Amino acid sequence: MLKLEKVTKHFEKVCAVQDVSFQVERGSVYGLLGPNGAGKTTTIRMIMNIIRPDSGTIRIGNGKTGAVNSRNLGYLPEERGLYQKRKIREVIQFFGQLKGLSPKEAAEHCDTWLDRFGMGDQADRKISELSKGNQQKIQFIVASVSFPDLLILDEPFTGLDPVNQIILKDIIREFRDEGKTIVLSTHQMDQVEQLCDHICLINKGRVVLEGALAAIKEEHGDQQIEVRFRSGPGKIPPGLFESYHIQNKILRGYLPESLPFKEAVRRLTDAYDIDGIARYTPSLEDIFIKLVEV
Amino acid sequence: MWQNIRIILQWEYIHRVRSKAFILSIILPFIILALAIGPQMLAMKSGPEPEYLVLISNDDALADTIENTFSRKYRLENDEPRYLFTRQSPKTETEKDTLIHQIIRQGISDAVLTVHLAASDTILSEIYYENMGPEHINRIQSGLQDAAESYRMDKAGLNRDVLAFIQTPVKLIEYQLTESGVLSGQNILIRYMTPFVFMFVLIMGIITTSQSIISSIIEERTHKIVELLLSSVKPSEIMAGKILGMGLLGLTQIFIYMIILYQVGNHYLSDQLTSGLMNTGHLIWYFVFFILGYLMFSTIYVALGSLFDNERDAQQLGGILSLIALLPIYFISFMLEHPESSLSAILSYIPLITPLLMIARIGISTPSFWSILGMALYLVIWIVFLIWLSSRIFRLAVLMYGKRPTFQEILRLTVHFPGNVTKCVRSNSGNVILNIG
Numbered sequence: 128m129l130k131l132e133k134v135t136k137h138f139e140k141v142c143a144v145q146d147v148s149f150q151v152e153r154g155s156v157y158g159l160l161g162p163n164g165a166g167k168t169t170t171i172r173m174i175m176n177i178i179r180p181d182s183g184t185i186r187i188g189n190g191k192t193g194a195v196n197s198r199n200l201g202y203l204p205e206e207r208g209l210y211q212k213r214k215i216r217e218v219i220q221f222f223g224q225l226k227g228l229s230p231k232e233a234a235e236h237c238d239t240w241l242d243r244f245g246m247g248d249q250a251d252r253k254i255s256e257l258s259k260g261n262q263q264k265i266q267f268i269v270a271s272v273s274f275p276d277l278l279i280l281d282e283p284f285t286g287l288d289p290v291n292q293i294i295l296k297d298i299i300r301e302f303r304d305e306g307k308t309i310v311l312s313t314h315q316m317d318q319v320e321q322l323c324d325h326i327c328l329i330n331k332g333r334v335v336l337e338g339a340l341a342a343i344k345e346e347h348g349d350q351q352i353e354v355r356f357r358s359g360p361g362k363i364p365p366g367l368f369e370s371y372h373i374q375n376k377i378l379r380g381y382l383p384e385s386l387p388f389k390e391a392v393r394r395l396t397d398a399y400d401i402d403g404i405a406r407y408t409p410s411l412e413d414i415f416i417k418l419v420e421v
Numbered sequence: 422m423w424q425n426i427r428i429i430l431q432w433e434y435i436h437r438v439r440s441k442a443f444i445l446s447i448i449l450p451f452i453i454l455a456l457a458i459g460p461q462m463l464a465m466k467s468g469p470e471p472e473y474l475v476l477i478s479n480d481d482a483l484a485d486t487i488e489n490t491f492s493r494k495y496r497l498e499n500d501e502p503r504y505l506f507t508r509q510s511p512k513t514e515t516e517k518d519t520l521i522h523q524i525i526r527q528g529i530s531d532a533v534l535t536v537h538l539a540a541s542d543t544i545l546s547e548i549y550y551e552n553m554g555p556e557h558i559n560r561i562q563s564g565l566q567d568a569a570e571s572y573r574m575d576k577a578g579l580n581r582d583v584l585a586f587i588q589t590p591v592k593l594i595e596y597q598l599t600e601s602g603v604l605s606g607q608n609i610l611i612r613y614m615t616p617f618v619f620m621f622v623l624i625m626g627i628i629t630t631s632q633s634i635i636s637s638i639i640e641e642r643t644h645k646i647v648e649l650l651l652s653s654v655k656p657s658e659i660m661a662g663k664i665l666g667m668g669l670l671g672l673t674q675i676f677i678y679m680i681i682l683y684q685v686g687n688h689y690l691s692d693q694l695t696s697g698l699m700n701t702g703h704l705i706w707y708f709v710f711f712i713l714g715y716l717m718f719s720t721i722y723v724a725l726g727s728l729f730d731n732e733r734d735a736q737q738l739g740g741i742l743s744l745i746a747l748l749p750i751y752f753i754s755f756m757l758e759h760p761e762s763s764l765s766a767i768l769s770y771i772p773l774i775t776p777l778l779m780i781a782r783i784g785i786s787t788p789s790f791w792s793i794l795g796m797a798l799y800l801v802i803w804i805v806f807l808i809w810l811s812s813r814i815f816r817l818a819v820l821m822y823g824k825r826p827t828f829q830e831i832l833r834l835t836v837h838f839p840g841n842v843t844k845c846v847r848s849n850s851g852n853v854i855l856n857i858g
Binding site: 172175176177197200202204206207208209210211213221222224225226227269 | 429436640643644648653654
């Protein structure tokens with residue numbers, strides 16, 4: 128559905144994005160991750176044809192970005208804003224029509240979406256009268272009013288309460304189940320873990336990790352270990368862990384590549400009073416922090 | 422492309438035309454006009470009540486002449502005399518002073534007029550009052566002058582009819598020979614008045630809607646709507662939609678102004694004059710240059726709005742630009758004297774004042790059809806160029822949240838045609854780095 132090949136973008140001497148390549152399959156939720164200033168928004172803006180790459184290609188479906196019917200593309204930018212003095216209905220219909228919907232279609236879609244978010248009775252209120260969370264919902268509706276094939280969401284959960292986060296996650300899953308494609312850029316790793324099938328981690332403009340989420344977690348979980356001590360472990364001998372942290376007699380850490388898991392267990396049980404040892408499946412946040420710190 | 426332009430045009434137009442600012446922009450010029458000329462009109466218009474004057478004169482014949490002259494010259498709408506006189510004849514200067522103070526203090530009369538015929542028929546006159554408008558003083562002065570002339574003519578034994586015959590005014594009938602025929606009298610007045618009406622409306626339109634145009638762009642910047650818009654439409658479509666929307670708003674404004682002026686004209690001017698104003702042969706050209714002028718200024722205001730991220734800064738520069746719209750007024754007297762001079766022609770080529778000067782030139786002189794068409798095309802080229810330029814400034818500026826592009830950055834953008842899209846980032850040193858493709 129979406130394919131980026133060696134996409135590069137410089138802003139004079141600053142390289143914002145360097146040789147970024149990834150592919151998003153139709154009917155999937157794809158996580159685009161990275162720390163602040165990593166190049167995520169620049170990448171998204173290039174996908175949306177707001178800015179153009181210096182080199183590389185971006186293809187959406189069978190066509191190049193820019194040649195795609197805007198009706199098939201939805202975008203929720205990180206920098207949010209709506210016409211504050213206009214009515215909710217007017218704003219949604221306006222953007223719907225810009226997406227290629229007829230006035231009648233735009234009106235129908237507007238009602239459908241507002242009902243979905245339980246805001247059907249507020250259609251004639253001005254945007255400025257809404258709470259930040261409700262404005263966020265309208266922003267999402269504006270992005271998806273045309274039920275696009277490709278929906279790009281930049282930090283969609285910001286400002287939403289837990290109930291509305293659940294509603295939004297349900298909608299994203301529905302979109303996926305209907306064969307639509309979602310690119311999700313967020314810092315909330317737990318949301319990515321719940322929603323995404325594949326991820327791409329960008330740091331300093333480059334792709335540092337890309338692939339299926341489950342495979343990535345498995346790959347990065349090999350050398351992670353969780354040790355439960357019966358009493359405080361005291362000093363940990365050097366060379367046993369690459370890095371670790373201890374909290375409430377529980378140690379979580381990375382074993383060195385040269386140290387097999389079984390050997391580590393033997394050395395630990397010989398030296399300490401151990402309650403239990405297990406391979407620890409890292410969270411996406413752990414992987415993110417580890418890779419970004421490196 | 423046209424579909425998106427139409428949607429944006431509609432969006433801008435419908436919202437603006439229903440806004441309080443637009444309604445105010447329609448009413449405000451008339452309120453200003455009413456405030457400016459209203460009190461004067463009221464002052465000049467005769468009141469329903471006559472003014473009471475006490476006349477003190479040492480010569481009865483002169484007093485009779487004054488009363489007769491005033492009675493003949495100044496009448497109320499109901500044909501009653503505007504000034505009613507009562508005569509008093511104090512014996513001494515002290516008695517006169519006391520009498521004057523008494524009359525004024527007790528409000529017996531509006532004013533006391535003393536007329537003293539001195540040696541060699543010199544007339545010395547004084548007027549005492551507590552509250553009396555300058556228009557009354559002017560009338561009394563003029564009435565006294567007429568009365569003095571009549572008195573002296575009678576005394577000199579001159580025949581008034583002979584004098585009236587001598588003073589009969591010479592009648593000068595004007596004929597203007599134009600390509601379309603011969604214009605005379607009232608038609609010439611119409612020919613001169615129509616462009617001024619259009620110029621006035623255009624200037625008012627520019628001044629009153631400039632704020633709306635700037636606000637429209639700044640709203641999208643400050644509320645960060647631009648990125649959302651740019652994900653669906655091209656910057657040039659946004660610019661064109663906005664500018665055309667504003668152009669349509671301007672047309673609505675002129676249409677309403679015209680209806681009001683036509684109604685006012687029907688009421689206060691002769692039918693021939695009013696219908697003449699609306700049926701001038703150059704009316705189409707006036708409309709063309711009105712629209713082009715409106716679009717020209719709208720385009721510039723849109724570009725200005727793109728440069729600023731707060732309304733206050735933009736309004737300051739916008740205000741100066743509005744003054745440019747007033748510039749042609751300073752050249753009008755010169756153009757009236759020298760409509761076909763080289764300077765008039767050269768001034769017409771300054772795009773900001775071209776529309777107004779062309780409206781004036783068409784009204785005052787008779788430029789050829791091709792010359793007018795050439796100037797209209799010249800303006801169209803400028804407008805297209807400015808839309809192109811504005812859309813580039815817009816695209817550059819809108820992505821620079823919280824930062825205004827410097828003059829150098831704008832210059833670089835325009836000199837290096839950005840085949841690639843522009844974007845800026847803030848470097849570690851805090852400088853804004855631009856990519857101009």
